[in-house]
Amino acid sequence: MLDLINILSVLVPFAYLLTTYLYGIAFFKSSRGIARFKTAFLIISILLNLCFLILLTAEYKHPPLTTVYELLLLLGFTVASAYFFIEWVTKIKNTGFFILLVSTLFLIIGTIFLDMNYGFQDIFKSTY
Numbered sequence: 001m002l003d004l005i006n007i008l009s010v011l012v013p014f015a016y017l018l019t020t021y022l023y024g025i026a027f028f029k030s031s032r033g034i035a036r037f038k039t040a041f042l043i044i045s046i047l048l049n050l051c052f053l054i055l056l057t058a059e060y061k062h063p064p065l066t067t068v069y070e071l072l073l074l075l076g077f078t079v080a081s082a083y084f085f086i087e088w089v090t091k092i093k094n095t096g097f098f099i100l101l102v103s104t105l106f107l108i109i110g111t112i113f114l115d116m117n118y119g120f121q122d123i124f125k126s127t128y
Contacts, residue, residue: 001059008052009111015045016080016104023097039093042084042100049077049107060116072110079103 022038025031053073056064064070080103087093 001055005052005055005059008048008055009114012045012048012052013104013108013111015041015048016076016100016107019045020097020100020104023100027094027097035093038096039084039087042080042087042096046077046080046084049073049080053077056116067115069110069113069115072106073114076103076106076110079106 019038019041022034022041026035026038053064056070056073064074080100083096083099083103087096
């Protein structure tokens with residue numbers, strides 16, 4: 001499972017970079033060809049990120065909420081998911097570049113500095 005986590009820790013930021021790039025091209029150049037694929041790439045990126053978070057939770061037996069960089073991973077996922085929901089409901093797909101840029105930065109910083117080799121403090125462990 002650690003190999004899959006390591007692969008996803010590289011693949012997820014690249015998927016978000018590609019998705020952000022596609023949204024940027026569609027916004028600045030008004031490309032109709034790319035506009036058809038950008039939402040599909042967003043869905044794939046969000047699903048990869050969800051798998052990454054689930055695998056982190058399963059492997060380390062706690063949700064990724066204990067360090068700043070784990071929170072950045074979760075925040076990047078949340079921002080992208082919220083944007084996808086807003087895009088799906090309103091059918092407005094023009095502002096995705098700016099929102100996904102923030103989400104991508106969160107994910108890149110989170111995956112670069114993510115360190116899961118720490119001891120889990122006793123205060124966070126359940127006695128039950």
